[in-house]
Amino acid sequence: MCMHNQLTATTTTPTPTHPPRERGLGYVFLGGLGITLVAIVIGTLAFGWLLLAARGPAVPDMLAADTQLYLALAPNVGHVVDVAQLRQILSQELAITEYDGLLQSVVAQAVVPLGPDNMGIWLGSELGVAIRGAKQETLAGGDLGADLLATSEILIFFSSKNDPQAESFLEEHHAARVALGETFTVETLGDVTIVARSDGPPSPTHAFALIEHYVFFSNRREALVALAERAAQAGEVPVLATQPHFSQAAAGRYSDGSADAVAARVALSALLRGMLP
Numbered sequence: 001m002c003m004h005n006q007l008t009a010t011t012t013t014p015t016p017t018h019p020p021r022e023r024g025l026g027y028v029f030l031g032g033l034g035i036t037l038v039a040i041v042i043g044t045l046a047f048g049w050l051l052l053a054a055r056g057p058a059v060p061d062m063l064a065a066d067t068q069l070y071l072a073l074a075p076n077v078g079h080v081v082d083v084a085q086l087r088q089i090l091s092q093e094l095a096i097t098e099y100d101g102l103l104q105s106v107v108a109q110a111v112v113p114l115g116p117d118n119m120g121i122w123l124g125s126e127l128g129v130a131i132r133g134a135k136q137e138t139l140a141g142g143d144l145g146a147d148l149l150a151t152s153e154i155l156i157f158f159s160s161k162n163d164p165q166a167e168s169f170l171e172e173h174h175a176a177r178v179a180l181g182e183t184f185t186v187e188t189l190g191d192v193t194i195v196a197r198s199d200g201p202p203s204p205t206h207a208f209a210l211i212e213h214y215v216f217f218s219n220r221r222e223a224l225v226a227l228a229e230r231a232a233q234a235g236e237v238p239v240l241a242t243q244p245h246f247s248q249a250a251a252g253r254y255s256d257g258s259a260d261a262v263a264a265r266v267a268l269s270a271l272l273r274g275m276l277p
Contacts, residue, residue, distance in 0.1 A: 056212045059157055060241035062231045063130050067240045068261040069268070070254040072128025072157075079124045079161045086127070093253060094269040098276055105275040109205055111176040112169070122166040124159030126214075128252065130240075131155075134264035145271030149202040149219045152264060155227065156204055156217045166215050170195070170208055185221075192228040196221035204271075 059072065071093055073085055090096045107114050134152040141147050148154065160166035174184065174195050183198040196207035207221040212231045218224050230237055240246050246254055255261040 057231055057234050058241070059126070059128065059130070059214060060246065061234060061239055062212065062227050063155070063240040064132055064226065064230070065238035065240055065243055066256075067130050067132045067254075068134055068256050068258060069131040069264045070128065070240065070246075070252075072130075072252040073126055074251050075159065076125045079159075081123065081125055081127065089252070093265070094272060096269060096272055101276040102272060104277050105272075109275075110173060111180070112172045118165075118169055118172070122160050122162040122169060122215075124161040124213075126159035127157065129154065129156050129268065131261075131264045131268065134260045134267070136259045136263040139263040139267045143270075143274075144267040145274040148264065148267035148271055149204070152219075152267075153223045154204060154219045154268075155223055158215045160210065160213045160215055163210060163213060166210050170210060170215065173208070189225065189228045190232055192231075194221060194224045194228070196224075 058075075060070065063070065071089055073082055073089070076082065087097075087099055090099065090102070096102060110119070112118065131148075132153045134148065138151045139147050177197075178184065182200065184195050185198055186193060186195050188194075192209055192211050194207060194209040197203075200206075202219045204219055205217045206219045207224050208215070208217045209224045209228070210216075211224070211228050216224055216227065230239060240254075245256065249255075255265065
């Protein structure tokens with residue numbers, strides 16, 4: 001018996017293909033808009049960082065190498081004070097949580113009104129404090145804040161995003177205090193003008209100046225003179241930023257680890273508490 005293999009032919013009907021769907025002008029517009037927005041965001045961030053890099057020396061680049069305590073907010077491209085970070089430093093480093101009361105004290109120290117029309121025009125994102133020359137044995141009395149002012153060097157600083165407006169603020173501050181009966185000396189070092197009180201007890205605002213895009217207040221005129229000189233000799237003299245232990249510290253939170261620095265931190269907290277209403 002013969003067996004025959006049967007072959008079955010299968011006919012496949014091709015699936016009709018459609019021509020590529022053409023995208024209209026709307027797709028082109030949306031695509032271009034998306035690319036443009038991304039480019040704007042990247043460009044803005046890059047420009048902001050370039051501005052920060054081109055500002056000149058940062059505060060640690062001007063502080064003395066033997067600075068004992070340095071607490072500060074980090075700069076940001078928005079040039080806006082990070083309130084949450086400020087409160088964190090106050091509470092964690094100085095055990096202060098009375099934020100509103102401290103703000104009232106700052107306003108009182110400024111003498112002139114503070115608001116978006118004056119300080120808000122020039123104030124950048126950085127502010128902080130630095131202390132050197134503190135001695136544990138001289139910070140063991142009953143009034144730690146007063147002892148710190150009398151025996152140590154304190155620098156309080158605010159970054160400026162508009163130097164002419166910052167200068168105007170300092171001029172108003174100076175004039176308002178003169179009107180209250182205070183007397184001052186004014187001296188010029190290069191392009192820096194340092195104003196210092198001629199008499200009276202030491203205070204956090206005894207002397208003030210605009211140096212390298214920062215408004216500085218200090219309890220000592222000599223501290224601002226030395227700061228201006230170090231700024232003029234950038235890269236030629238030892239400063240805090242070049243110290244190995246500074247680079248290992250958390251950003252904006254530095255202590256040299258000495259007993260003197262611990263005493264300075266406690267005294268600074270006492271000084272700020274003494275300013276509360």
